Amino acid sequence: LDKPDNTHDLHNRTASMNMRGEEFRILGRETVDRIAAFLDRMPTGPVTPGEKPNQVRALLSNNSLPDQGTPAGQLLEEATRLLFEHSLFNGHPRFWGYITSSPAPIGMLGDLLAASVNSNVAAWGLAPLASEIEAQTVRWIAELIHYPAACGGLLVSGGNMANFVGFLAARKAKTPWDVRSRGPIGPDGQRLRAYVSAETHTWIQKAGDLFGLGTDAIRWIPTDSALRMDVSRLRVAVTEDRKAGDVPFVVVGNAGTVSTGAIDPLREIAAVCREHDLWFHIDGAYGGFAAALPGGSPDLQAISEADSVAVDPHKWLYIPLEAGCVLVRDREILRSTFSYHPAYYHILEGEEHDSPINYFEYGPQNSRGFRALKVWLALRQAGREGYIKMMSDDIRLAQELHRLVSAHAELEAFTHNLSICTFRYVPAGVTSGTEQGEAYLNKLNTELLERLQLSGKAYLSNAVIGGKFLLRASIVNFRTSLEDVEALPEIIVKLGREVHANGCEA
Numbered sequence: 001l002d003k004p005d006n007t008h009d010l011h012n013r014t015a016s017m018n019m020r021g022e023e024f025r026i027l028g029r030e031t032v033d034r035i036a037a038f039l040d041r042m043p044t045g046p047v048t049p050g051e052k053p054n055q056v057r058a059l060l061s062n063n064s065l066p067d068q069g070t071p072a073g074q075l076l077e078e079a080t081r082l083l084f085e086h087s088l089f090n091g092h093p094r095f096w097g098y099i100t101s102s103p104a105p106i107g108m109l110g111d112l113l114a115a116s117v118n119s120n121v122a123a124w125g126l127a128p129l130a131s132e133i134e135a136q137t138v139r140w141i142a143e144l145i146h147y148p149a150a151c152g153g154l155l156v157s158g159g160n161m162a163n164f165v166g167f168l169a170a171r172k173a174k175t176p177w178d179v180r181s182r183g184p185i186g187p188d189g190q191r192l193r194a195y196v197s198a199e200t201h202t203w204i205q206k207a208g209d210l211f212g213l214g215t216d217a218i219r220w221i222p223t224d225s226a227l228r229m230d231v232s233r234l235r236v237a238v239t240e241d242r243k244a245g246d247v248p249f250v251v252v253g254n255a256g257t258v259s260t261g262a263i264d265p266l267r268e269i270a271a272v273c274r275e276h277d278l279w280f281h282i283d284g285a286y287g288g289f290a291a292a293l294p295g296g297s298p299d300l301q302a303i304s305e306a307d308s309v310a311v312d313p314h315k316w317l318y319i320p321l322e323a324g325c326v327l328v329r330d331r332e333i334l335r336s337t338f339s340y341h342p343a344y345y346h347i348l349e350g351e352e353h354d355s356p357i358n359y360f361e362y363g364p365q366n367s368r369g370f371r372a373l374k375v376w377l378a379l380r381q382a383g384r385e386g387y388i389k390m391m392s393d394d395i396r397l398a399q400e401l402h403r404l405v406s407a408h409a410e411l412e413a414f415t416h417n418l419s420i421c422t423f424r425y426v427p428a429g430v431t432s433g434t435e436q437g438e439a440y441l442n443k444l445n446t447e448l449l450e451r452l453q454l455s456g457k458a459y460l461s462n463a464v465i466g467g468k469f470l471l472r473a474s475i476v477n478f479r480t481s482l483e484d485v486e487a488l489p490e491i492i493v494k495l496g497r498e499v500h501a502n503g504c505e506a
């Protein structure tokens, strides 16, 4: 066969994307040097430059997709400058917003390393070592929170996805008809029902919607004064739904609610689930790792009784985004929730305990990145004791903040659970409790928070409890010191006085 004469450029092909070792070394060192300088300087600068959307958008040229390429060195220099000058830094010691942690530096390097081999952790054969590292990581996470280590589980993108997997495993395990083929409505029109506390994160609505049950399938159980699920109301709701011919299948308990860190009565919920043959899923995205702490609450210890648990290494394990993890007590149920055997996968498969694991059969994703590496590295770097110390220190700092705001005449403290503390600014002369006073305080604290978030001095988010708009500090941050926490009351009060004086009127 004659070779066509237009193939000469395919000899020793040069592709614009390729980079030889020498170039990679130079650009890599430059980039790492810039990151290292950033890590040193970031803690003493602002948490955020506080720019408006149009200011940020204007930083990026408005041009359409470039036709021609640009040298990598120039791009990396530009990208590092843009990111380090115009981002919100959740690694800053005074970042206490939402539940986003400081990223562990070893995780940053781990992601770089993972990308360099680019293992596709869909199947063992594609990613032999990465699959084993993921399995070990999942087992260590189970051990850390005292969950049965023989469980199934895998890493996913975050808490939402981890909770979805638990929800789907529950649906598979507890639906009396074949839900995977027939869908969520039973042969006689029965509807599935899920039970959650009123404080549950919005993942549950997305799950009800995405998986076809509809959000009406969610039974919102009221909470007590400590924002914990009222289990007597749970019993009533389950019994009533059964009577009506519906199919209760899962109860979700919170190991640390997203808003205030409240821990549901998990032991009692476990008992209800046993009694009524329901799946017990725990959303521990925020607080699940606190089960590692010695002398922790007995309810956190009840995590070991759950059928499935969602935890979020990118929260209290300080892993750079993204890393969520779900554990399912019975690994065969997890597999039967997701497994198909398509003809285009001819893979090693085994039944024995030590057989290779093909993760595409255990979760919603097909191709999967090597998320486990950064988690595995961090778990080894800190060890169980390192994590216990860091989490305990976060909790002690939140406790200290709660003490400081309680003692301040112009601040009103509300909750303290785990590492979350809520409070609000109440200026002298404003009476809380009256309708007018409360409306004013909500408006005042909302504006205060907006200004604080733009100020760069510290970063909080909010909670709403009983109609009261509160400031919320969630300390999931190994860079925070006592000095940072001690500085906060004055920052808040100074801003509060300004807002109060500058016409935030009732």
Ligand SMILES: *Cc1c(COP(=O)(O)O)cnc(C)c1O
Pocket: 099, 157, 158, 159, 160, 161, 163, 201, 203, 254, 256, 257, 258, 283, 284, 285, 286, 312, 324
């Ligand atoms: C953060 C959080 C979630 C969602 O997790 P993501 O990682 O943001 O997807 C769910 N539940 C609780 C309790 C959380 O704190």
